[in-house]
Amino acid sequence: MKSTDSTIPLEKLLEHLPENYTVAERELVERAYQVAEEAHQTQKRHSGEPYIYHCVAVADILSELKVPSEVVAAGLLHDTVEDTDITLADIRRDFGDTIASLVDGVTKLTHLPRVSRGDQHAENGDNGHEEEPIAPALLGRKEDIVAETLRKTFLAMGEDVRVMFIKLADRLHNMRTLSHMPEHKRRRIAQETLDIFAPVANRLGIWQIKWELEDLGFRYVNPEKYKEIAELLTEKRPDREAQLEDIKKNLVKLLAQNNIKAEVSGRPKHIYSIYKKMQKKDKAFDMVRDVRAVRLIVPDIPSCYAALGVIHTTWRPIPGEFDDYIAAPKDNNYQSLHTAVSYDDKRPLEVQIRTQEMHLNAEYGIAAHWQYKEGSKHADKNYEKLINSLRSKMEWGSDVQDANEFVESLRSDVFQDRVYIFTPRGDIIDLPSGATPIDFAYQVHTDIGHRCRGARVNGKLVPLYQGLKTGDRVEILTAKRGGPSRDWLNPNLGLVRTQRARSKIRVWFKKQEDEQNLAQGRDILERELQRLGLSEINFEKMARELNYKTPDEMFIELGNGDLSVNKVIKQFSQHEEVEEIFEVGPSTTPTTSTNAIEVVGLKGMLTTMARCCNPMPGDPVVGFITRGRGATIHRQDCPNILQTRDRERLLQVGW
Structure with missing residues (x-):
């Protein structure tokens, strides 16, 4: 994000508002500022700054996302109901239902159960609060309060995704000012940011917020490694920038010779992404640092592929480094062509190719495409699929009784790397990396998953434990009837890897x-x-x-x-006192010799015939020890015997 100043005055905020805001929309934002300023006038942050600076900073971040004026106004007011005397009814009366609903959504997130909120108030004792961690060491802990908090957070997101715009902006400014928080809280808040809020920003396609949350979170979670990478980047920056300038000039010239108009820019490297790449590919920093990255913005989709062809014929493509996210967009609707080539100096050059519209999508995600009508919550049709996908995951979570299971589903099904698989009809199914044909089947339809008996991947029969890769075309072979196998739930077999499929099988x-x-x-x-x-x-x-x-x-x-x-x-039963289930015989008279029952090893034990199954001489029988009445004799196939859990009370008997 462009603005990182934590003390943005109102005048600066008004300058940053989207140019297409009407006079009425600008007046709405200014009016919201005036209400928030008066409400928070006695409150200060841990930094000592007036609390209103935080509200303005949140609104400024939202304005950079180009969201509607109601969302910016709600950003200014987001803490008023929680921390001041202003009520939700006041907000609704003065600003209408839409803004009231957004403020209420953020307030509900603030009201979720916390593991610890004992030090939530500002240092001067006033009521203004700075965001506390929702839970420490997220996704590694299994306490019910942690899991339940996460579930409710994401269910709130499913109700109105604009609430999460405000929450992400709130979290981003809190991360920018985290140094003012007590030291014991910094790591917890930073870990939560990496585990939850950065992945949410990624799922919503808001790359600008995502990368900054990641770098800020990493700075406090692993300060030594952060400092090491930052210093190494700074050390080689002049050489790297000079190399990039030469690469950009060469690319512009090459593309112009092929009648392709392109804007070429260096792609910034972010510290956390470098760290993750070092971990994922087990590479030293020098190897990661040496990878140069550029981005090409071209007029249209045909130009994307034309530019790709020119680059691949000029420099040798590096195997395994090409991804076509235009034909198969990511789950957050991200689109680009990704490739890597061996440049003139034999060092890798990463290239992204996209249109201007794709670039806006990548930078601001769903926020950039949010169109609004008065009193409605509406995104353009290109993003309805994403919203529905997120809501379906959140609604599925509301049916899961175990909150920890929902947390695990977030980890495995929402935040993992994704693969994009084709159905036989050409539809794209989005799954976590490592998903199997069974996971694919359940993602297509629950009934197809239940009846899955085999799979063809790219026309070939494959075992059901085989991991799927982006671009695979999968056909599920089904039985006419039947259900899943219990073996599918055996983790050692690797047949099912998504929480969604496991839950459907258990159900x-x-x-x-x-x-x-x-x-x-x-x-x-x-x-x-x-x-x-x-x-x-x-x-x-x-x-x-x-x-x-x-x-x-x-x-x-x-x-x-x-x-x-x-x-x-x-x-x-009012007319008859019914005895214990196995004590059904009223008679305590020993059986006659013709019906004599012998309890093995216990001569003379009192026996009574059970009325539930009426055993007859010659029937296979079993005894059940009753309290104070000897043994009740049942047929061996008596349902009451078959279902009893007290197997130790059964006796071997015979006629």
Whole structure:
């Protein structure tokens, strides 16, 4: 982002507003400033600056993103409801529903549960607060509060993505001024920035915010390595800049000779991206530093490919370094051609080729394309797919009961590197790197995933554990009916690697078990009611009395053994006291010699015939120890015996 001054006056902010703002829109921003300034007039930041400087800085960052005036105004007001006497009703009355909704969204993010907020207030004791870490050591911790906070943060993002514009701007300014925070908080906030907010900016395509958050976060998380790379970059900067000037001149001349108009610029290197490349490719800094990078801006898409052809015929392409993100855009709608060639001095030259529109998309992402109508939340059609994709992931997260599972899904399905796979019809499916054909199948449709039995990749049968690569064309072979295999959930087999697919598979098996338990539970209850001569039972009432929402829930727990049929009967049988499920015989008279039951190793034990299955002489039987009444004799295939969890109470018996 261009402005890094933490003390931007109102006049500067008004100068930075997009040129297409109307007079009314500029007046709206100025009015929001006046309200915010008065509301925060007694509050200061940790730096000692008036709190309003932070609000103006947030609004200035938003104005650079070219967002609508309502979003800039909401940026000025984003802390008023949280930290001053102004209410949401006041905001709605003075500024309308749209701005009130945005301020409310940011306030709700601030109200999420925190691990520690004991030192949140400004040093002078006033109410202005500076952003605290949502959670320490994010994505490595498994505390419920951390996971739940993350889930709610991203669900809020799914409701209105403009709230995240404000939150990202808020976080960026807080990172720019992080040196004023107590030392023990800096690393936690910086780690959270790297783990959550920088990836969110990337997913929204806001590269300008993404790279600055990464570099600032890295500066506090790993200050030694940050300083080392920064010093090395500074040391060689004059030579590198001179080399780039020569490269740019050569490229402009070469392209002009081929009738291609192009704007050529050096592509800045960012410290965190250099560090990640060193890690990913296991390279020393010198090898990474020596890679020069340029960007070509051309008039249209045909010119992109024409420029690529000229470059590839002039210099030798480096194998494995070409990516066509025009034909297959990234998940955040990023488009460019990427290549690397061996330049005249045999050192690598990275080249990005894009149109001006693609460049704006890459710099500002969805924010640059946000069009608005009065009272609406509308992005242009090129970005509706991205918004729907993000919302679908967030809505899926709201169905996940375990918050930690949702955190894992963010890590594996949202923030990982992506691959772009083609369906047989040519549609593009976006998946995390390392995804398998089964992951692909579940991404296309849940039912296709359940019935997946094989896959062809680029026309060839492949094992289901094979990782997919960008550009692969995948055809899923399905059965007419059936479901997934439990082996798919075995992590050692590597068949499924996305959290989405794992969750869908678990849900399928739980549903199958529930259906089986439902049928068995209903059968158990109906047979017991029939045995007792009870009829015309209102199962709806029975379920409600036992605190179940539906009879099916009650039947499922009867079937899996979590609920005793005896408890159900006792609740509703007023004319008969029903005994424990296995203590069903009223008689304590020993059996006659013709029906004699012998308990192996225990002569003379009292035995009683179970009424639930009415064992007859010659039937295969088993004994169940009852409390104070010897053993109840059941048929071995009695459902009550088959489902009992008290296997240690079973006895071997015989006629």
